[in-house]
Amino acid sequence: xxxxxxxxxxxxxxxxxxxxxxxxxxxxxxxxxxxxxxxxxxxxxxxxxxxxxxxxxxxxxxxxxxxxxxxxxxxxxxxxxxxxxxxxxxxxxxxxxxxxxxxxxxxxxxxxxxxxxxxxxxxxxxxxxxxxxxxxxxxxxxxxxxxxxxxxxxxxxxxxxxxxxxxxxxxxxxxxxxxxxxxxxxxxxxxxxxxxxxxxxxxxxxxxxxxxxxxxxxxxxxxxxxxxxxxxxxxxxxxxxxxxxxxxxxxxxxxxxxxxxxxxxxxxxxxxxxxxxxxxxxxxxxxxxxxxxxxxxxxxxxxxxxxxxxxxxxxxxxxxxxxxxxxxxxxxxxxxxxxxxxxxxxxxxxxxxxxxxxxxxxxxxxxxxxxxxxxxxxxxxxxxxxxxxxxxxxxxxxxxx
Amino acid sequence: xxxxxxxxxxxxxxxxxxxxxxxxxxxxxxxxxxxxxxxxxxxxxxxxxxxxxxxxxxxxxxxxxxxxxxxxxxxxxxxxxxxxxxxxxxxxxxxxxxxxxxxxxxxxxxxxxxxxxxxxxxxxxxxxxxxxxxxxxxxxxxxxxxxxxxxxxxxxxxxxxxxxxxxxxxxxxxxxxxxxxxxxxxxxxxxxxxxxxxxxxxxxxxxxxxxxxxxxxxxxxxxxxxxxxxxxxxxxxxxxxxxxxxxxxxxxxxxxxxxxxxxxx
Numbered sequence: 001x002x003x004x005x006x007x008x009x010x011x012x013x014x015x016x017x018x019x020x021x022x023x024x025x026x027x028x029x030x031x032x033x034x035x036x037x038x039x040x041x042x043x044x045x046x047x048x049x050x051x052x053x054x055x056x057x058x059x060x061x062x063x064x065x066x067x068x069x070x071x072x073x074x075x076x077x078x079x080x081x082x083x084x085x086x087x088x089x090x091x092x093x094x095x096x097x098x099x100x101x102x103x104x105x106x107x108x109x110x111x112x113x114x115x116x117x118x119x120x121x122x123x124x125x126x127x128x129x130x131x132x133x134x135x136x137x138x139x140x141x142x143x144x145x146x147x148x149x150x151x152x153x154x155x156x157x158x159x160x161x162x163x164x165x166x167x168x169x170x171x172x173x174x175x176x177x178x179x180x181x182x183x184x185x186x187x188x189x190x191x192x193x194x195x196x197x198x199x200x201x202x203x204x205x206x207x208x209x210x211x212x213x214x215x216x217x218x219x220x221x222x223x224x225x226x227x228x229x230x231x232x233x234x235x236x237x238x239x240x241x242x243x244x245x246x247x248x249x250x251x252x253x254x255x256x257x258x259x260x261x262x263x264x265x266x267x268x269x270x271x272x273x274x275x276x277x278x279x280x281x282x283x284x285x286x287x288x289x290x291x292x293x294x295x296x297x298x299x300x301x302x303x304x305x306x307x308x309x310x311x312x313x314x315x316x317x318x319x320x321x322x323x324x325x326x327x328x329x330x331x332x333x334x335x336x337x338x339x340x341x342x343x344x345x346x347x348x349x350x351x352x353x354x355x356x357x358x359x360x361x362x363x364x365x366x367x368x369x370x371x372x373x374x375x376x377x378x379x380x381x382x383x384x385x386x387x388x389x390x391x392x393x394x395x396x397x398x399x400x401x
Numbered sequence: 402x403x404x405x406x407x408x409x410x411x412x413x414x415x416x417x418x419x420x421x422x423x424x425x426x427x428x429x430x431x432x433x434x435x436x437x438x439x440x441x442x443x444x445x446x447x448x449x450x451x452x453x454x455x456x457x458x459x460x461x462x463x464x465x466x467x468x469x470x471x472x473x474x475x476x477x478x479x480x481x482x483x484x485x486x487x488x489x490x491x492x493x494x495x496x497x498x499x500x501x502x503x504x505x506x507x508x509x510x511x512x513x514x515x516x517x518x519x520x521x522x523x524x525x526x527x528x529x530x531x532x533x534x535x536x537x538x539x540x541x542x543x544x545x546x547x548x549x550x551x552x553x554x555x556x557x558x559x560x561x562x563x564x565x566x567x568x569x570x571x572x573x574x575x576x577x578x579x580x581x582x583x584x585x586x587x588x589x590x591x592x593x594x595x596x597x598x599x600x601x602x603x604x605x606x607x608x609x610x611x612x613x614x615x616x617x618x619x620x621x622x623x624x625x626x627x628x629x630x631x632x633x634x635x636x637x638x639x640x641x642x643x644x645x646x647x648x649x650x651x652x653x654x655x656x657x658x659x660x661x662x663x664x665x666x
Contacts (some may be wrong), residue, residue, distance in 0.1 A: 002558075026587070026604070029455075043503070049552055062665035075402065078611065099609075099655075100576045100607070100609035100655075100656065102428040109516065113493070113497075116493065116499050116575060116578075117497050117501065119497075120497035120498060120500070120501040120574065121500075121501045123501075123574055127574060128574055128577055129574055129577060129578065134577075134578070134579040136579070136580070139575060139578040139579065140486060140487055140538070140540055140578075141486075141487070141488060141517055142486070142538045142540045144527075145655055146540055146654065149654055149655070151652070155609060155610075155611075155653075155656060156607075156608070156609075156656060157529050157545050157546065157549060157652060157653055157656060158535060158539060158542075158546070158653035158654060158655075158656070159537050159538075159539055159550060159653070160538045160539060161537055162488075162516070162517035162518060162533060162536050162537070162538060163516075163517070163518040163521070163534070163536050164516045164517075164518055170535065170569060173533075174550060174553070175537075177553045177554060177557035178559075178630075181553055181556060181557055183404065183405070183549075183553065183607065197500040197504055198496055198497075198500065198512070199503065201504045201507045201512075202496075202507060202509070202512035202513075202515070203512075204505075205507045205508065205509035205512055206509045206512065206513065207509075224602065240444060251602070252529055252533035252535075253531055253532070253533060254521075254531050254532060254533065255525070255526075255531070256477075256525045256526050256527040256528070256529050256530055256531055257526065258526065259513045259514070259519070259522050259523070259526070267531065268531060270532055273572070328624055335613070357437070371466075373448040384516075385513055385516045385518070385522065385527060386516060386518040386519060386521055386522025386523075386525070386534075386536075387522060387526065388518055388521070388522070388534060388536075395486075
């Protein structure tokens, strides 16, 4: 039986997505029930679908000192890092604890594969990468973490977690273990994924991409809309930031079923949920809000709706926010952790945008429209290919265990 | 100085020269070793999965099965951490080439096999493992960083953990960027407590400051260590074969990790 962990402070957090840059932009779009999705205008021959694209990445180069890391994914990382005072908070933690006492743990599924794709489109006469793309670190899945370690001057444990769409949820678990064991005193966690041909054409080949804006948990949903996002959180021991919201716990589990479809009874998702509740010392009826994985794929939503219906009372409210942002893949975990923290901080249960005609599998827990109500405890679900499941639990600063 | 202690219960190894951990032992003693067949057997996978599985999955499954068999544990009971600096390079090369020419023809199977956690996915499916599984990377420090992550999980949750670190050989134009001349994979089963199958005790100490690439192992050909980012496991694997000693690994780009192996009575 798992023992509850000692909650950690989430002393800074931020997100940048199709909804805009930073927490205020996200809160405003959620309050207005306004989607960030648009008709796909990404790439030379765009697929007919909708995407959650971040504006202005093309006009936001990296600082000249970091030019060797140039690529869309690292640009979005830098853009995201500079919102909500997060960069300053991370640098202050480095000063406070020492560069080797702050871990950097980042989730991504795309990393900067978009740059590798570009190199293949522009191979030189000898069939090799063009000169300007001969930068080995950006052609590796550790590109994002390598860039941010350099940009932040961090010299502690530095790891990329890449478990598809659960990647940037699992970073919270790794960080909690490292802090509990005394390996570090704080951790910068987060994730960044960007639009690229691999994911657009890849999910399209799997027939998972909708031609219209995605409609999570709608009876006639037709698939996912792919988005991009960057998000970060700074985790420290609770006494370092008494007024900050808390990471209460997390759960991780594997489906052991199929590479690209979820377990039909949601076995891994339920194990991750039960683990998260046990580590948090929570009963289901103490959960006020759940930000669902809710991709709008046929299978995910069916399985996840059934799990919520059997595990929680109607007083627990639940919704997917992928109708706002699209499915930001490896960044979904951190983006939706930030939305869960906004729900706690502002007493807002975001409505499940796009679900006009609810799937009959959905129980009374679903919030189809925005609800203003106190949210003390919020969960966030993230599930990935390979049957990789994670669930995070957060609470406000005032909650006493 | 931060420290973690874990106990090694099983070791797996596969490279074009070494079929398993006993082959490394023999090589270190100067004995001739017969190279394995060109494709890792990965006998644990069901036959139809084995035919479909990409190289990265065959390699990871082969070394994972060896380590788990040596530990005597049920694979389904082990949390797992799969590390790889570059994932499946033949698939990355295929995808980038197709996307540059005929993107609408991208294979759906190769796409879902391209995720970094494909080995973790195939492994948990083949073994019926519902425990936490992870897929990580850290450029040239993937083995040391994966070892740190796996040891932290084993100690924090007091549970046995399977660590796999493997890389395929480079493929196509991408190969010029990845310095992966040959495939290499290794695996360890780690536990927070000593037990009947313990091979040795590992004390891990983080040492701030960057270190050079892992030092050569004098008894082995220098080319082996340079052949793959995952071959940076060789100094520790050699210690395990010899019984005891110290080595230094990279745990991150700017972080060393001192590894002290002691035999258990």
